[in-house]
Amino acid sequence: MNDKNRRLISVIVLNEHGVLSRISGLFSGRGYNIDSLTVAPIPDTEFSRVSIVTSGDARVFEQITKQLHKLLPIYKVIEEGDFVEKELALVKIPLSVNLAGLDSVLKSYNGSVANSNSENLIIIACDDSTRITSFIKTMSKYSPVDIVRSGSVMLEM
Amino acid sequence: MKKLNGSQMIMEALNKEGVKVVFGYPGGAALNIFDETYKQRYFNVVLARHEQAVVHAADGYARVSGEVGVAIVTSGPGFTNTITGIATAFMDSIPLVVISGQVANSLIGTDAFQEVDAVGISRPCVKHNYLVKNIEELPRILKEAFYIAKSGRPGPVHIDIPKDITAAVGDFSYPDKINMKTYKPMYKGNPGQIKKASKLIAEAKKPILYIGGGVINSNASKEIREFVKITQIPTVQTLMALGTLRSDDEFNLGLIGMHGKYAANMAMSETDLVICAGARFDDRVTGKTSEFAKFANIIHIDIDPSSISKIIKANYPIVGNIKDVFEELNPKVKEAVDPKNYEEWRKTLKRYDEIHPLKYQDSDEVLKPQWVIEESAKIVNDEEAIIVTDVGQHQMWVAQYYPFKNPRTFLTSGGLGTMGYGLPAAMGAKFAAKDRPVINFNGDGGVLMNIQELQTIAENGIPVINIILNNKFLGMVRQWQSMFYEERFASTDLTKQPDFIKLVESFGGKGYVVNTKDEFKKALKEAVESKILTFIDVRIDRFENVIPMVPAGAALYNMILK
Numbered sequence: 278m279n280d281k282n283r284r285l286i287s288v289i290v291l292n293e294h295g296v297l298s299r300i301s302g303l304f305s306g307r308g309y310n311i312d313s314l315t316v317a318p319i320p321d322t323e324f325s326r327v328s329i330v331t332s333g334d335a336r337v338f339e340q341i342t343k344q345l346h347k348l349l350p351i352y353k354v355i356e357e358g359d360f361v362e363k364e365l366a367l368v369k370i371p372l373s374v375n376l377a378g379l380d381s382v383l384k385s386y387n388g389s390v391a392n393s394n395s396e397n398l399i400i401i402a403c404d405d406s407t408r409i410t411s412f413i414k415t416m417s418k419y420s421p422v423d424i425v426r427s428g429s430v431m432l433e434m
Numbered sequence: 435m436k437k438l439n440g441s442q443m444i445m446e447a448l449n450k451e452g453v454k455v456v457f458g459y460p461g462g463a464a465l466n467i468f469d470e471t472y473k474q475r476y477f478n479v480v481l482a483r484h485e486q487a488v489v490h491a492a493d494g495y496a497r498v499s500g501e502v503g504v505a506i507v508t509s510g511p512g513f514t515n516t517i518t519g520i521a522t523a524f525m526d527s528i529p530l531v532v533i534s535g536q537v538a539n540s541l542i543g544t545d546a547f548q549e550v551d552a553v554g555i556s557r558p559c560v561k562h563n564y565l566v567k568n569i570e571e572l573p574r575i576l577k578e579a580f581y582i583a584k585s586g587r588p589g590p591v592h593i594d595i596p597k598d599i600t601a602a603v604g605d606f607s608y609p610d611k612i613n614m615k616t617y618k619p620m621y622k623g624n625p626g627q628i629k630k631a632s633k634l635i636a637e638a639k640k641p642i643l644y645i646g647g648g649v650i651n652s653n654a655s656k657e658i659r660e661f662v663k664i665t666q667i668p669t670v671q672t673l674m675a676l677g678t679l680r681s682d683d684e685f686n687l688g689l690i691g692m693h694g695k696y697a698a699n700m701a702m703s704e705t706d707l708v709i710c711a712g713a714r715f716d717d718r719v720t721g722k723t724s725e726f727a728k729f730a731n732i733i734h735i736d737i738d739p740s741s742i743s744k745i746i747k748a749n750y751p752i753v754g755n756i757k758d759v760f761e762e763l764n765p766k767v768k769e770a771v772d773p774k775n776y777e778e779w780r781k782t783l784k785r786y787d788e789i790h791p792l793k794y795q796d797s798d799e800v801l802k803p804q805w806v807i808e809e810s811a812k813i814v815n816d817e818e819a820i821i822v823t824d825v826g827q828h829q830m831w832v833a834q835y836y837p838f839k840n841p842r843t844f845l846t847s848g849g850l851g852t853m854g855y856g857l858p859a860a861m862g863a864k865f866a867a868k869d870r871p872v873i874n875f876n877g878d879g880g881v882l883m884n885i886q887e888l889q890t891i892a893e894n895g896i897p898v899i900n901i902i903l904n905n906k907f908l909g910m911v912r913q914w915q916s917m918f919y920e921e922r923f924a925s926t927d928l929t930k931q932p933d934f935i936k937l938v939e940s941f942g943g944k945g946y947v948v949n950t951k952d953e954f955k956k957a958l959k960e961a962v963e964s965k966i967l968t969f970i971d972v973r974i975d976r977f978e979n980v981i982p983m984v985p986a987g988a989a990l991y992n993m994i995l996k
């Protein structure tokens with residue numbers, strides 16, 4: 278993915294039947310990219326917030342925001358401004374590997390051990406998207422058996 | 435508060451919305467609704483013979499009347515049959531409310547008999563849709579559906595109603611106000627932008643007004659005519675805008691695009707200012723976009739912000755309803771613009787029109803479709819006749835050669851290009867305009883696509899005149915094969931045909947086969963006077979092409995002229 282064309286959009290939508298498929302259908306139907314999409318209700322309101330990471334040139338991006346505006350249950354499309362954007366990764370590593378240096382890796386990525394059992398550790402980190410990418414890279418030396426990363430969540434300043 | 439069941443609520447809502455005719459086709463999941471239509475006295479219910487036609491008829495009705503067209507169908511196959519009709523209306527921004535029955539709530543998601551995910555299927559081709567989950571929300575949804583269909587950029591709205599909801603009883607009070615937090619269409623254009631536009635227009639040397647279906651949808655013909663009268667700016671029309679300006683208006687350059695007139699396409703290629711009103715720069719209009727209006731600034735006026743700069747970058751966007759915007763703009767241009775400034779430009783374009791007018795080689799041996807269309811306009815009253823087409827060569831010839839005089843007199847599937855549209859749309863049109871002649875021009879291919887509607891037309895006593903321009907080919911495809919596929923006529927030869935006379939007679943109508951000019955004149959005159967369902971099977975030159983033509987993807991000025 279060309280980082281130059283990476284775009285963030287935060288969308289406030291009415292919590293109603295089928296609204297997520299309207300949004301995802303808009304992207305698939307018009308051939309726009311979805312790099313990640315997360316959604317959850319906004320506490321104490323009738324709205325949800327959808328965080329979308331997409332890519333495309335300025336014209337495509339303009340169309341994406343206009344077409345989103347056109348969907349009836351969409352209340353607000355926030356496409357510019359200073360977003361604080363965070364992503365989450367969970368990494369499962371076997372206890373049997375050499376864990377030397379893990380502590381300092383965790384420290385530098387603001388990570389921690391989320392849970393463990395007799396076989397595995399699950400590490401959690403929450404950071405900017407690019408930092409999560411390099412975190413996952415770093416973790417590779419611990420022979421991870423599973424990695425999951427969330428989409429971005431974002432909030433405008 | 436009044437207690438009603440869901441089906442009764444639908445009747446009350448349709449009544450409150452002033453609905454006069456409903457097109458429908460029943461089935462299990464819609465039985466309660468249809469039973470209620472039987473008991474009510476508010477509106478006429480027309481049983482079409484295929485759900486695609488149900489929707490095209492509602493669409494034809496809407497285009498002529500300017501009201502919301504209403505269709506009611508059953509679940510499953512009843513609903514899936516409507517999709518082509520819904521998509522057709524969506525592409526041309528036609529206001530419809532389509533109500534479908536659905537299996538009962540308790541059965542949804544179980545692959546029940548005649549269940550499909552109707553809202554899932556319709557989602558990409560409606561302005562909005564609803565699945566009604568409980569009876570309490572039904573009155574609000576009905577109200578919203580009509581409001582959404584006709585406000586802003588109009589379009590079809592689909593309501594899917596499970597069978598248990600059509601029987602469930604609830605409080606009914608029909609809301610008289612809409613309160614939708616998330617939907618607020620803009621009508622007035624930004625005054626600053628409008629002022630700027632009038633200044634740009636005054637400064638331009640070679641301006642062009644480019645109008646589309648939005649002017650018809652917003653009933654802005656009067657304002658557009660006024661604008662043209664004040665400024666004397668040459669105007670080009672898309673297929674969907676035909677009738678906005680009179681065809682004999684001296685500033686009307688006519689149709690633009692793939693089969694547009696030479697002068698219209700050259701005007702667009704040389705202009706220094708495009709004033710686009712309610713058009714969307716469709717690829718059938720623009721040709722190669724990098725060459726389109728290359729020297730021009732673009733003012734784009736549209737109620738739908740997503741239309742603006744979608745294909746051609748607009749330097750001066752104005753979001754608003756065409757009618758409202760021109761009401762504001764007209765007094766400003768009246769002050770600012772001196773029509774004399776464009777005299778040179780008008781002369782140039784006039785010269786283009788004289789060098790390459792629309793023309794065809796007439797003949798007395800074989801009927802030419804263009805002649806048939808011109809002659810038709812002389813026989814019917816072309817101020818009031820409603821002209822419908824199907825899709826193909828005949829559609830383009832009608833657009834080129836029929837002298838349209840008024841808005842809402844031309845019905846055609848522009849955006850989707852749906853064969854099978856003509857006959858049922860003409861039927862719907864006739865319900866909206868019982869006293870006016872409705873003429874459907876059709877190809878011999880497409881006419882078979884909704885031929886069953888002859889029955890609906892016959893039994894309702896609404897004479898529609900069908901002129902079949904019969905070239906025994908899928909003509910438009912044959913034309914492309916002739917021009918771009920070395921005459922390999924794959925799957926386009928229609929030499930084997932039904933006997934159209936017997937066919938229409940079997941539905942109780944009258945048929946003519948026509949081979950000469952005199953036969954045609956006689957047949958059409960008789961049809962207009964006799965007021966019964968008519969087929970005129972006009973045997974035309976098999977190999978006539980629609981000319982001029984801009985090959986797909988070429989620049990507008992690269993026209994094939996003969």
Ligand SMILES: Cc1ncc(C[n+]2csc(CCOP(=O)(O)OP(=O)(O)O)c2C)c(N)n1
Nearest residue numbers: 826827828853877878879880907908909910
């Ligand atoms: C439903 C549908 N199927 C296929 C097409 C592709 N198509 C466009 S024009 C055309 C030929 C139409 O032939 P006919 O109805 O005989 O009209 P003509 O072009 O001869 O006037 C076809 C097949 C279409 N527009 N719609």
